[in-house]
Amino acid sequence: MKVRVLVRLRPGIMDVQGAAVQRALVGLGFSDLRELRVGKVVEVDVDAPNEAAAKQRVDQMCTKLLANPVLEDYTIETIEGKITV
Amino acid sequence: MKFGVVVFPGTWSDCDFHHVVSEVVHQPVKYIWHRERDLGDVDCVILPGGFSYGDYLRAGAVAGRSPVVDAIRDFAAKGGLVLGSCNGFQILCEAGLLPGALMRNECLQYRCQSTSLVVDNVDTPFTRGLRPGQVLTMPISHGEGKYHVEPGTLAEMRAKHQIVFRYATADGQVTRAANPNGSLENIAGVMNEGGTVLGLMPHPERAAESVVGGTDGLLLFQSLLGALVEDGTFLKR
Numbered sequence: 001m002k003v004r005v006l007v008r009l010r011p012g013i014m015d016v017q018g019a020a021v022q023r024a025l026v027g028l029g030f031s032d033l034r035e036l037r038v039g040k041v042v043e044v045d046v047d048a049p050n051e052a053a054a055k056q057r058v059d060q061m062c063t064k065l066l067a068n069p070v071l072e073d074y075t076i077e078t079i080e081g082k083i084t085v
Numbered sequence: 086m087k088f089g090v091v092v093f094p095g096t097w098s099d100c101d102f103h104h105v106v107s108e109v110v111h112q113p114v115k116y117i118w119h120r121e122r123d124l125g126d127v128d129c130v131i132l133p134g135g136f137s138y139g140d141y142l143r144a145g146a147v148a149g150r151s152p153v154v155d156a157i158r159d160f161a162a163k164g165g166l167v168l169g170s171c172n173g174f175q176i177l178c179e180a181g182l183l184p185g186a187l188m189r190n191e192c193l194q195y196r197c198q199s200t201s202l203v204v205d206n207v208d209t210p211f212t213r214g215l216r217p218g219q220v221l222t223m224p225i226s227h228g229e230g231k232y233h234v235e236p237g238t239l240a241e242m243r244a245k246h247q248i249v250f251r252y253a254t255a256d257g258q259v260t261r262a263a264n265p266n267g268s269l270e271n272i273a274g275v276m277n278e279g280g281t282v283l284g285l286m287p288h289p290e291r292a293a294e295s296v297v298g299g300t301d302g303l304l305l306f307q308s309l310l311g312a313l314v315e316d317g318t319f320l321k322r
Contacts, residue, residue, distance in 0.1 A: 013233065016191050016267075065150055068143055068179065070186040071233060 001046055001054035004079045007067045008039035042066055043079070051078050086310055088114040089127035091157070091173075093137035093148050098171065101290040102133050109293050110306045119153045129166040129309060130157055132173025134226070134288060144187060144229040145172055149179030158182060166210055166309070167282040171227055174274070174284030183275055183284045184242060185234035191267025195228040199299075200265055200287055202273050203253040206246045209280045214308035220257045221250075221301040223287035225265060225273075230286040232268040232275070242275065250274035250285055 009015050015037045022036040044061065048054035055076050067074040088106045092099045099116065106114040117124060119137075124130060137148035148154065154176065161167050161182055169177040177183040190196060202221045204212055215221075234242065242248055250273040254263045264271045266286070274285030289302030 013188075014191070014267075016189050016193055016231075020193055065146060066142070068146070068186050070178075070235065071188060 001048045001051060002079045003044045003046060003054050003058045004077050005042040005044065005058060005062060005066055005074055006039055006077075007042065007062075007072050007074045009037060009071055010073050013071055054078060086112050086128045087126060088112055088129050088131060089117045089124055090114060090131045090133060091117045091119065091153055092133075093119040093135070093151065093153075095136040095139055096133050096172070097135035098133035098288065098290055099135070101288075102131050102170075105290045105293040105303070105306060106131075109303065110310060112310065117153060119148070119151050122152050122156050124153075124156050124160055124165075127160075127165070129168060130160060132157075132167070132169035132176050133290070134171030134173060137172055137176060140172070140175075140229075143179065145175030145177075145179040148172075148176045149181075154180045161277070161282050164279070164281055168211065168305075168309075169282075169284040170288055170290065171225075171230075171286055174286055175229065177282060177284040182282050183277055184238050184247070185232055185272075185275065187229050187286070188231045188233055189229050190227070190231050190265075192265075195226075196230070196265045197226040198224065198265060200225050200273070201253050201255045201257075201263065202250040202285075202287060203257045203259060204249065205251060206249045206276070208246070209249060209276055209283065209308075211276075211283045211305050211308055212249060213311075214304055218257055220253060220255065221292075221304065222255075222299050223289055223292045223302050225287050226291075227266070227286055230266040230268065232272040232286075234269060239269065245278055247275050247278065248272055249276050249283060250287070 018037040090102045175187045204215045204219045207215045251271040259271045276283045289305045292299040292302030
């Protein structure tokens, strides 16, 4: 079962990386850019009998390592197809 | 006092700490490999700076869940002394042994420079030889040293005097300009509630001999050894 985790900085936490990327894009002519935040994608292939079990397992991975609750929120979704490496 | 210096793949300040403990303060010291589950007979464990496991995912994230850190968690729970500097501080936060987290520097630059630190709490084994408000000079060398913690936790930390060092001007003023990385409230070092686990971004081991340009870092080691007397001089060995 293939699962995608999106890890983002929690709302209200300043994203200095995102701010730098935003400045660069505005400099490239994207003056309509209103907000930009950078996050992380983690794609996981987990051996699980069904979607719920896979998501639960990946949720444990997030709690244990993939996200830092002081700074980050995460969302989990199942994905179709092969993970591109 | 017996010291253990933890070595992860990617640690870089292990030899510096080992050198200061063995050659400058003349105490027994050994290296502890990251796969160890038993720390052996030590009184103080040091987590040095570097880029443990490449700092992949987040600085200190993988190291914070390694076998040796489980052993350090048990050691700390029994009141053992733990000192983490730079990546060691990041690891202690990731491991949940210290509150908060360290983020990318606000300036986005890797900062390698001398900093002045004002000491907020001298009632710790690491700072008991210092005066309240004393200013120390120590180098920093990091890209992810911006301390962050939730407001509620910060208030608790203040009440329990867990903020130990803050970036300041040379005369001890805590100002925005003296903050090299955007840390919340200029925080450079914090400790746990029990006062036995200290983490700081600056490098005391790189300011422990006059030949390297300063000896203020040595004051932490001297405090630990109880070798300082009240008037600020060192006891003669």
